[in-house]
Amino acid sequence: MTVLSCSLDRLFFSTYRPRHHLPSPINYGSNFKIISSQNPLKKNIAFQKSKSTPKKTTKISSSSDSAAISTTKKTFHGLCYVVGDNIDTDQIIPAEYLTLVPSNPHEYEKLGSYALIGLPSSYTARFVEPNNTKTKYSLVIGGDNFGCGSSREHAPVALGAAGAVAVVAESYARIFFRNSVATGEVYPLESEVRICEECKTGDTVTIELGEDKLINHTTGKEYKLKPIGDAGPVIDAGGIFAYARKTGMIPSQAA
Amino acid sequence: MASSAFAPPSSSLISHKHDFGLSPAKCKRSHSRRIVSVMAPQQTQRTPASTGSVKTAMTLTEKILARASEKPALMPGENVWVNVDILMTHDVCGPGSIGIFKREFGQNAKVWDREKVVIIPDHYIFTADERANRNVDILRDFCKEQDIKYFYDITDLSNFKVNPDYKGVCHVALAQEGHCRPGEVLLGTDSHTCTAGAFGQFATGIGNTDAGFVLGAGKILLKVPPTLRFVLDGEMPDYLLAKDLILQIIGEISVSGATYKAMEFVGSTVEGLNMEERMTLCNMVVEAGGKNGVVPPDSTTYKYLEGKTSLSYEPVYSDQTARFLSEYRFDVSKLEPLVAKPHSPDNRALARECKDVKIDRVYIGSCTGGKTEDFLAAAKVFLASGKKVKVPTFLVPATQKVWMDIYTMEVPGSGGKTCSQIFEEAGCDTPASPSCGACLGGPRDTYARMNEPKVCVSTTNRNFPGRMGHKEGQIYLASPYTAAASALTGYVTDPREFLH
Numbered sequence: 001m002t003v004l005s006c007s008l009d010r011l012f013f014s015t016y017r018p019r020h021h022l023p024s025p026i027n028y029g030s031n032f033k034i035i036s037s038q039n040p041l042k043k044n045i046a047f048q049k050s051k052s053t054p055k056k057t058t059k060i061s062s063s064s065d066s067a068a069i070s071t072t073k074k075t076f077h078g079l080c081y082v083v084g085d086n087i088d089t090d091q092i093i094p095a096e097y098l099t100l101v102p103s104n105p106h107e108y109e110k111l112g113s114y115a116l117i118g119l120p121s122s123y124t125a126r127f128v129e130p131n132n133t134k135t136k137y138s139l140v141i142g143g144d145n146f147g148c149g150s151s152r153e154h155a156p157v158a159l160g161a162a163g164a165v166a167v168v169a170e171s172y173a174r175i176f177f178r179n180s181v182a183t184g185e186v187y188p189l190e191s192e193v194r195i196c197e198e199c200k201t202g203d204t205v206t207i208e209l210g211e212d213k214l215i216n217h218t219t220g221k222e223y224k225l226k227p228i229g230d231a232g233p234v235i236d237a238g239g240i241f242a243y244a245r246k247t248g249m250i251p252s253q254a255a
Numbered sequence: 256m257a258s259s260a261f262a263p264p265s266s267s268l269i270s271h272k273h274d275f276g277l278s279p280a281k282c283k284r285s286h287s288r289r290i291v292s293v294m295a296p297q298q299t300q301r302t303p304a305s306t307g308s309v310k311t312a313m314t315l316t317e318k319i320l321a322r323a324s325e326k327p328a329l330m331p332g333e334n335v336w337v338n339v340d341i342l343m344t345h346d347v348c349g350p351g352s353i354g355i356f357k358r359e360f361g362q363n364a365k366v367w368d369r370e371k372v373v374i375i376p377d378h379y380i381f382t383a384d385e386r387a388n389r390n391v392d393i394l395r396d397f398c399k400e401q402d403i404k405y406f407y408d409i410t411d412l413s414n415f416k417v418n419p420d421y422k423g424v425c426h427v428a429l430a431q432e433g434h435c436r437p438g439e440v441l442l443g444t445d446s447h448t449c450t451a452g453a454f455g456q457f458a459t460g461i462g463n464t465d466a467g468f469v470l471g472a473g474k475i476l477l478k479v480p481p482t483l484r485f486v487l488d489g490e491m492p493d494y495l496l497a498k499d500l501i502l503q504i505i506g507e508i509s510v511s512g513a514t515y516k517a518m519e520f521v522g523s524t525v526e527g528l529n530m531e532e533r534m535t536l537c538n539m540v541v542e543a544g545g546k547n548g549v550v551p552p553d554s555t556t557y558k559y560l561e562g563k564t565s566l567s568y569e570p571v572y573s574d575q576t577a578r579f580l581s582e583y584r585f586d587v588s589k590l591e592p593l594v595a596k597p598h599s600p601d602n603r604a605l606a607r608e609c610k611d612v613k614i615d616r617v618y619i620g621s622c623t624g625g626k627t628e629d630f631l632a633a634a635k636v637f638l639a640s641g642k643k644v645k646v647p648t649f650l651v652p653a654t655q656k657v658w659m660d661i662y663t664m665e666v667p668g669s670g671g672k673t674c675s676q677i678f679e680e681a682g683c684d685t686p687a688s689p690s691c692g693a694c695l696g697g698p699r700d701t702y703a704r705m706n707e708p709k710v711c712v713s714t715t716n717r718n719f720p721g722r723m724g725h726k727e728g729q730i731y732l733a734s735p736y737t738a739a740a741s742a743l744t745g746y747v748t749d750p751r752e753f754l755h
Contacts, residue, residue: 086510086599088719095695096724098347099379099386101393102463103354107386118721145511148544149717150695151446153351153462173544174515175446179462240464241359 074209074236076165078138080216081127082201083119087142088149089176091118093158095150102157109133111154112161116140125201128162135162139205140186142169143196147176153183160185166207168214168225170194181231184239189214190226198223312574314482315549316517319457319571323440331481331580339371340439340456342469345425346376348444348462350393355467366401367473373405373434374398375425380690381412384698388412405432415655415688423654423689426450426622430534431656433563437552437570442469447622447716449540453533454560455552455570460541480517480546481580482573483508487522489588494754496632497532498624498714498734500524501539502593503585506603514544516580519573524587525550530559531628538623539716542600592749594712595732598720606737609747615709617644617742618723619735620651620687621694624714627660629735634666634674636739639753643682645745649703650683651692658689683742696724712741 097114100107115135116127128135140159146169147155156179159167166187167180180188189207195214199205203218209232212225228235237243311328313321321328324335344352357364366372374394379387391409398406407428409421422428426447429435437455442448444466451458461475469475485504505512518540520533528536533550540548550556552570560568592606619625619633630652637644652658661674669677675686684703693703694715701724705711708727715723718730733741736750743753 086719088717090695090717090719090722094721096698099384099390099698101350101354101390103351103358118726120720120726145514145544148510149446149719151444151448151460151462151541152348153464171511171514173511174546175460175462175541179464182462182464182468240468241355 076139076207076209078165078205079136080139080141080199080201080203080205081116081125081135081137082141082196082199082203083116083123083143083146084196085143085170086145086148087119089147089152089155090149091120092116092147092155093152094118097158098152098154100154102154102161108157108161111158112163115158115162115164133162135164137201138163138165139207140164140167140169141191141196141199141205142167143194144170146170146172146188147180148173151175151179153179156180156183156185156188168195168207170196181234182240184235184237184242187228187232187235189228192224192226195223312576312578314517314577314579315455315519315551315571315573316457316482316547317479317577318573319438319440320477320479322438322571323457329479331479333479334476335479336474337440337477339442339469339473339475340436341371341373341429341434341441342466343373343375343425343429343434343441343443343445343448344466345374345378345443345445346380346387346390346394347378348466349374349376349397350390351463352444352466352470353393353397355464356470359467360471364471366403366470369402370404371473372401372403372470373429373432374403375407375422375428376409377423377425377428378691378695379697379701380409381415381688381702382698382700384700387698405434407432415658421655423652423657424622424625424691426534426538427626427653427657430454430530430559431563431654433560433565436560436564436566436568437556438568442466442475446541447538449545449548450534450538450622452537452540452548453530453550454556455549455572457547457549458537459547478515480515482517482519482577483513483545484519484521484579484582486582486584487520487524487587488584489524489586491524491527491587492590494592494736494749494751495587495590496629496734496736497528497535498539498732499590499593499737500585500587501536501542502595502600502603502732502734503590504583505539505543505601506593506595507583508543508601510542510599510601511544512601513540513546515546516544518543518545518548519579520548520550521573522585524585526553526555528555529628530555531626534626535623535629539600542716592734592737592751594737594747595718597718597729597731600717600732602718605749606733606740606747607749607751609731610749612731612747613710614646614712614731614741614746616646616703616705616711617648617738618651618693618703618711618713618715619649619738620653620692620703621713621715622653622691623694623716624735624738625651625653625657625692627657627664629714630657630661630674630678631664631666632735633739634669634677636736636750636753637677637681637683637743638666638669638672640681640743642743643680644742646742648678648681648683648739648742649693650678650686651703652686652689654689658686661686681743693723695722712738712747714738 113133168189206215214223234243323337407422409418435451435454439456441458446460448460537548596602705724705728710729712731740748740750
């Protein structure tokens with residue numbers, strides 16, 4: 001029933017570099033316009049933003065209007081939480097919490113309270129303090145293969161529900177990356193070097209998405225990020241469905 | 256496809272070649288030609304479309320996606336809309352997927368095809384956790400509303416046997432119920448959906464949002480993966496199982512070695528594996544980061560499917576000149592039983608080198624190591640030993656059928672004993688109700704869940720921190736042979752202690 005144009009081709013895979021087939025250039029800009037965005041609902045109070053950023057919720061949503069957003073000038077600013085390599089989905093959201101259904105708003109919030117609770121005790125700082133549902137760290141910095149393991153969408157959802165806006169990792173496991181984009185919960189950004197070794201939990205960090213840059217104010221260092229590409233607008237819109245509706249690709253409700 | 260071309264693939268078509276576990280001369284003889292000849296199908300008449308045009312050589316995975324996207328040819332890297340043949344979901348991700356489906360397509364929307372959605376409660380079943388129980392109810396309500404043809408329901412949690420529809424672990428149930436067919440596209444809201452690739456189909460795991468989309472549209476946007484080829488040759492030693500082979504491979508390429516790629520398993524050893532062993536091989540493809548795994552279908556596949564499915568299917572095979580990203584070759588006769596040590600599936604070690612690791616328990620179960628063949632293998636070791644286990648040994652059959660087999664199938668060489676009898680004599684726990692069980696921890700009251708820090712040898716698929724419950728638990732992934740041997744000694748043990 002849905003007819004999605006080929007221009008959506010590159011949605012999920014901006015970070016993939018095939019070895020023997022170079023992707024054709026993305027013909028994005030001219031085909032669709034983002035004419036409205038959902039109400040920005042940035043849940044993390046400690047998070048400062050330079051302009052209103054649309055953040056999806058899992059509430060029953062219709063496309064409500066707010067300021068039009070430019071996808072290239074997004075800035076995130078906040079504290080970072082640093083983890084290592086191969087952070088698998090069991091560490092991001094242990095299986096015992098998977099009875100919570102993400103599309104249920106109340107359970108969505110609960111999921112957030114358990115984000116990264118599966119990390120070993122060597123991580124002395126908790127991502128979400130006990131008895132809280134929100135984190136004070138809006139940015140997660142990781143190493144290789146972030147999000148490996150299960151296909152559970154609860155993983156990016158828990159991070160987003162807790163208030164994280166972006167993960168910056170060296171590389172991602174594919175299902176986690178895909179789920180992050182499809183849900184619009186967090187921006188799965190990629191660094192060029194091992195930022196996880198140069199940042200510490202609690203550092204103040206700014207990400208300039210439009211300039212593909214991460215600045216660690218605590219250390220004074222700047223880092224180049226890989227462009228999020230076509231996945232960016234999808235996350236901006238609040239996920240794949242919201243994006244497709246917003247761009248007129250699918251009707252807001254089918255019969 | 257003409258079967259007259261027997262030359263091995265020319266090296267220019269393979270970016271990297273790796274040879275492992277071999278004495279150089281042996282591995283490189285005409286076995287590679289034999290591989291090629293086996294790829295020529297022996298049975299069904301195939302239309303030119305399924306053989307792939309001569310001009311565009313494609314791998315098995317590429318061919319499946321080409322056909323499913325109605326394109327004559329595809330190359331890795333292309334993003335295509337693919338028709339889905341089967342969408343599977345279970346009690347953990349089903350409710351979320353259903354929620355998204357209703358939210359996006361409308362509360363009164365209907366699924367794209369009521370016969371192509373297979374709903375299998377299996378993860379958190381035998382528990383008092385109210386939310387877990389509620390999630391099965393949500394599935395039931397949806398299936399009633401949508402008139403879903405395949406819903407393997409359970410209503411009486413106190414006795415799985417009185418639930419005639421209930422199956423158990425989704426990936427094993429899919430195979431046993433004939434939903435896995437060569438050449439098709441099967442998606443599931445579970446990372447181990449790749450298991451079905453053992454049937455020569457494209458099978459991969461997706462999240463709730465993607466599943467919600469497929470429920471309504473019957474299609475999904477996928478990027479065509481390049482294929483890594485794993486050639487496994489040599490006679491399979493009688494102390495090795497498919498689990499050892501896949502642990503060998505994951506240890507070789509690491510937990511991200513196959514990210515975004517397809518893993519194709521060929522070779523004389525693979526041809527000699529039965530379907531359940533092939534499923535074990537494909538099951539852990541995701542542990543290497545792989546998108547999907549495939550084994551070319553053959554007479555073993557067709558025989559397994561006889562009587563299980565009434566739908567016709569059309570297998571496809573990699574063209575002889577198809578391009579692979581890399582090729583890895585293994586001389587299986589040289590391999591030894593392995594474990595994956597805590598806390599990563601690629602933390603490979605020889606079982607015999609871990610013989611000083613004292614263990615607290617053994618777990619035999621899951622889609623990876625809880626199938627009939629897996630229990631037969633464990634029984635073989637217990638039978639050979641004749642002794643009792645030294646640590647609690649938990650047995651969790653994957654499905655009702657597996658449970659039945661444990662209680663009815665005779666173990667060869669035992670003088671007519673069933674697996675269950677052998678397990679009882681060895682002092683194992685009574686085989687439990689079929690489900691995913693403690694493979695992924697689950698609610699606190701899950702049978703065999705690791706609620707304290709313990710050392711466990713397990714036939715499951717992941718051993719990241721906290722996987723089976725407790726964060727400080729130590730999980731050694733192993734084959735059923737190795738797990739049984741370890742149970743008998745109370746230490747990580749190479750099964751050759753008992754099997755030779």
